[in-house]
Amino acid sequence: MSPSLRSVCRRLGWGLVFPLLDFRLGSFDIFPDFVGYLIILLALNHIRAMDSHFRYAGWLALVLLLLSLPQLIFKSSIDVEQFAVAPLGMHAYVQATAILHVWCVILIFRGLYRIGKATTIPPGLAAAVDSSTKLYMALFAIQLLFYPFMLNMEDSVVLVLQLSSLFILFIELLLIRVLFRLSLIV
Amino acid sequence: MGPALRGKTSVGSYIISSKVVNWVNERGREALYINSDSRPEKKKKYILPIFLLIVTASWAGNIWYYYSMQLDKPVFLKHYITLNGNQDDWIELSFLENRRIGKKVTGIELEKLPQLRFEIHPPNNDFKYQVMRKAYGFWNGEENPPMEKEPLIITEATVYYSEGPPEKVPIGEIHVMWERSEGLLESISSGGSSEGTGQYTVIAEEAITLEQVDYSFSDRLNSKFEFSVVSPNGPVTEMPIQLDAGDTLIFDYAWKIPSDTATAFEVYRTNFLLTYTTGDGEIIHDRIPISFNHYLSENQVNWFVRSGGELP
Numbered sequence: 001m002s003p004s005l006r007s008v009c010r011r012l013g014w015g016l017v018f019p020l021l022d023f024r025l026g027s028f029d030i031f032p033d034f035v036g037y038l039i040i041l042l043a044l045n046h047i048r049a050m051d052s053h054f055r056y057a058g059w060l061a062l063v064l065l066l067l068s069l070p071q072l073i074f075k076s077s078i079d080v081e082q083f084a085v086a087p088l089g090m091h092a093y094v095q096a097t098a099i100l101h102v103w104c105v106i107l108i109f110r111g112l113y114r115i116g117k118a119t120t121i122p123p124g125l126a127a128a129v130d131s132s133t134k135l136y137m138a139l140f141a142i143q144l145l146f147y148p149f150m151l152n153m154e155d156s157v158v159l160v161l162q163l164s165s166l167f168i169l170f171i172e173l174l175l176i177r178v179l180f181r182l183s184l185i186v
Numbered sequence: 187m188g189p190a191l192r193g194k195t196s197v198g199s200y201i202i203s204s205k206v207v208n209w210v211n212e213r214g215r216e217a218l219y220i221n222s223d224s225r226p227e228k229k230k231k232y233i234l235p236i237f238l239l240i241v242t243a244s245w246a247g248n249i250w251y252y253y254s255m256q257l258d259k260p261v262f263l264k265h266y267i268t269l270n271g272n273q274d275d276w277i278e279l280s281f282l283e284n285r286r287i288g289k290k291v292t293g294i295e296l297e298k299l300p301q302l303r304f305e306i307h308p309p310n311n312d313f314k315y316q317v318m319r320k321a322y323g324f325w326n327g328e329e330n331p332p333m334e335k336e337p338l339i340i341t342e343a344t345v346y347y348s349e350g351p352p353e354k355v356p357i358g359e360i361h362v363m364w365e366r367s368e369g370l371l372e373s374i375s376s377g378g379s380s381e382g383t384g385q386y387t388v389i390a391e392e393a394i395t396l397e398q399v400d401y402s403f404s405d406r407l408n409s410k411f412e413f414s415v416v417s418p419n420g421p422v423t424e425m426p427i428q429l430d431a432g433d434t435l436i437f438d439y440a441w442k443i444p445s446d447t448a449t450a451f452e453v454y455r456t457n458f459l460l461t462y463t464t465g466d467g468e469i470i471h472d473r474i475p476i477s478f479n480h481y482l483s484e485n486q487v488n489w490f491v492r493s494g495g496e497l498p
Contacts, residue, residue, distance in 0.1 A: 084252065084285075084286045084287065085286045085287060088249075141237060144241050145237075145240060145241055146244070147244075148244045148245045148247075148249070149244070149248055151248045151249065151251070151252040152248055152251050152252055152255075152314075154314075
């Protein structure tokens with residue numbers, strides 16, 4: 001793997017950390033999402049010629065960057081207790097950014113996977129990328145499908161949904177780890 | 187076979203086995219890459235639109251159901267209460283309100299008892315879509331300005347909302363009466379169960395003749411309330427009966443409120459109405475409280491909302 005691709009992988013990894021973490025001082029996010037998407041956008045710009053997936057992912061990163069700007073001013077996540085009172089537009093915004101984010105992540109990994117064919121990524125890592133993205137997609141699909149049920153379901157079901165979103169978080173961490181592992185391969 | 191030879195074969199088999207592993211790895215890698223792209227494009231094309239359609243349907247269905255389970259506005263239960271103006275007394279008004287959306291009750295006034303100040307308590311009985319809230323009004327008819335001591339029946343309350351103008355809403359019937367307790371029956375014990383049964387025991391302070399036992403709101407309650415009176419001589423089947431000083435009377439009662447009708451949304455605070463004569467011929471009207479535990483289940487509330495959210 002070329003040195004430039006290695007640094008791109010590292011930067012993609014760091015870029016994905018920002019939207020993942022939501023530590024707030026008052027209403028201010030210490031890891032603002034838009035910084036993450038900016039890092040991702042710049043990293044993808046380097047490798048955009050290598051695969052069409054990166055080009056699309058770059059566009060999505062740009063859209064996400066713009067969409068995440070309002071989060072500087074207001075809190076973008078919805079608490080379970082506030083779920084029903086949150087206006088539909090807010091739900092649409094949260095779900096749309098989530099969809100675009102997952103889509104962007106998947107495109108990045110599909111692209112890396114394709115490049116992996118031509119380079120010497122160990123099969124173990126390739127398999128990890130493949131199975132992680134698939135699991136990521138499947139879990140997110142379930143989450144998308146059952147998210148509206150939070151309106152009517154018992155609290156126990158809501159807890160299951162929260163657990164699944166924790167699981168998605170875990171997989172995203174694994175994917176970020178894959179990026180850093182890729183960056184170490186010579 | 188000598189030791190040297192054995193060594194040679196083991197090295198050889200190691201070389202062969204590592205080659206095999208490499209070969210297997212490579213086939214595996216190819217299989218992985220091939221597999222990931224092997225799904226026919228045609229099939230793939232439909233997955234996303236169908237999935238998005240299902241997600242949209244999930245949203246539409248859930249939103250529709252959520253709104254179908256909301257009340258148009260807060261609903262007051264029907265209260266059948268007697269309130270005594272001659273002593274410190276209070277009333278409790280219960281109402282159902284949507285848990286999250288829609289207008290909330292912010293204030294209650296009774297036009298005929300303007301000095302009654304209501305305190306609205308936070309919800310204490312939660313359902314999935316609604317909350318039950320209670321407003322307490324404390325009152326003494328002899329406070330300033332003193333009221334004209336006339337019986338009153340209050341059927342409406344003026345309710346103020348978090349949004350929109352105040353409205354007059356039916357709250358049942360609150361009977362205001364002015365009575366002084368000069369009874370000759372002293373309470374010994376009382377008890378009630380969550381199943382709706384209760385007991386009240388009194389003791390006669392002097393010899394009396396019990397002429398009549400009735401209960402308030404008997405016209406409404408005829409089939410929903412049953413009671414029996416037990417004297418020292420056994421169950422009372424006929425009136426009048428004689429009681430000596432020190433005799434006990436037990437009032438056994440049971441509420442029979444059907445759970446699947448609007449009656450379940452009625453709240454009663456009633457009394458046994460006793461009429462007895464003393465040894466010197468004086469007629470006394472006395473009251474004995476009847477306890478009433480009001481409980482609504484999630485299913486009853488959901489049934490009520492689904493059937494239109496209005497009490498007859």
